[in-house]
Amino acid sequence: MDDDHCECESEEFTARIRGGMLDDDTVMDLADLFKVFGDSTRIRILWALHESEMCVHGISKSLGLTMSAVSHQLKTLKDADLVQSRRDGKNVYYSLCDEHVEILLSTALTHLREEKR
Amino acid sequence: MDDDHCECESEEFTARIRGGMLDDDTVMDLADLFKVFGDSTRIRILWALHESEMCVHGISKSLGLTMSAVSHQLKTLKDADLVQSRRDGKNVYYSLCDEHVEILLSTALTHLREEKR
DNA sequence: TGAACAGTTGAACAAATGTTCAAGTGATTG
DNA sequence: CAATCACTTGAACATTTGTTCAACTGTTCA
Numbered sequence: 001m002d003d004d005h006c007e008c009e010s011e012e013f014t015a016r017i018r019g020g021m022l023d024d025d026t027v028m029d030l031a032d033l034f035k036v037f038g039d040s041t042r043i044r045i046l047w048a049l050h051e052s053e054m055c056v057h058g059i060s061k062s063l064g065l066t067m068s069a070v071s072h073q074l075k076t077l078k079d080a081d082l083v084q085s086r087r088d089g090k091n092v093y094y095s096l097c098d099e100h101v102e103i104l105l106s107t108a109l110t111h112l113r114e115e116k117r
Numbered sequence: 118m119d120d121d122h123c124e125c126e127s128e129e130f131t132a133r134i135r136g137g138m139l140d141d142d143t144v145m146d147l148a149d150l151f152k153v154f155g156d157s158t159r160i161r162i163l164w165a166l167h168e169s170e171m172c173v174h175g176i177s178k179s180l181g182l183t184m185s186a187v188s189h190q191l192k193t194l195k196d197a198d199l200v201q202s203r204r205d206g207k208n209v210y211y212s213l214c215d216e217h218v219e220i221l222l223s224t225a226l227t228h229l230r231e232e233k234r
Numbered sequence: 235t236g237a238a239c240a241g242t243t244g245a246a247c248a249a250a251t252g253t254t255c256a257a258g259t260g261a262t263t264g
Numbered sequence: 265c266a267a268t269c270a271c272t273t274g275a276a277c278a279t280t281t282g283t284t285c286a287a288c289t290g291t292t293c294a
C-alpha cells in the first residue's frame with residue numbers, strides 16, 4: 001500500500017464520495033435553479049416582488065427596464081416556480097411562490113457580509 | 118386621477134420599490150454568488166467537499182473530471198469564498214469555508230422537492 | 235368594430251462561460 | 265539535479281444566455 005498518497009485518492013474513499021453523490025438529474029436541477037438567481041435583473045425583480053405583488057408594467061417602470069426584458073425574465077422565473085401570475089383585465093400580476101426565495105436571498109446576503117469581514 | 122391603472126404603476130408605488138431596492142453593487146454580488154452555484158460541476162464539487170476535505174486529484178478521480186477542469190472550478194469557488202485550501206507537500210487540500218453552502222444547497226433542494234408535488 | 239393598452243414571443247446579436255489542450259509552477263525523492 | 269507527481273494557468277473553442285427589436289395575442293372601452 002502506498003502511503004505517500006493522501007487518503008482521498010484511495011479507491012475506498014472515491015467510492016464513498018461517488019456513493020454519496022446526488023444523482024445527475026438532481027445536480028442539473030440544482031444548477032438550473034441557481035442559474036435563475038444568477039442574474040442581476042432577476043434578482044432585482046425578485047427583490048421588488050418580495051415587497052408586493054406587481055404587474056409587468058409596474059416592475060418595468062420601477063426598475064427602469066423594457067417590458068420585453070421583464071417579460072422574458074418573468075418567464076424564466078415562472079418556469080423555475082419562483083413566481084406565479086394571475087391576470088386581472090389587461091394586467092398580469094406576478095408574485096413570489098413561496099418563502100424559499102427569501103431564504104436563499106437572505107442566506108446569500110449573510111454570506112456576502114461575512115465575506116467582507 | 119386614472120383609476121384604471123393598477124396601484125403598482127403609480128409614481129408613489131414605483132418610488133417605494135426603488136427606495137427599497139438593494140444597491141447595484143449588492144445586486145451584482147448576489148448574482149455573481151448564485152452564478153457560482155449555477156453549474157453542475159461546481160455543485161458536484163461542493164457536495165463532495167461537504168462530506169470531507171479533499172485534494173484536487175481525489176476530487177477529479179471521484180467525480181470523473183480532468184484535474185484541469187476541477188482546478189479551474191476550484192478557483193471560481195475560492196474567489197467566491199466558498200472553499201478554502203491548504204497545501205501539504207505535493208497536495209492541495211480543499212474544504213468548505215462555512216455553513217452557508219449547506220444552507221443554500223438544502224434550501225434549493227427543498228424548493229425542488231416541493232415544486233414536484 | 236377598431237383603437238389603445240398590457241403583455242408575450244421569436245429571431246438575431248453580443249457578451250459571458252466551461253472545457254480542453256498545452257505549457258507552466260512548486261514540492262518531493264532518488 | 266533530474267525526474268516525477270500535484271496542481272495551476274492562459275488561450276482557444278463551442279455553447280449558453282440576456283437584451284433588443286418587431287410582430288404578435290389578449291383585454292378593455294368608446
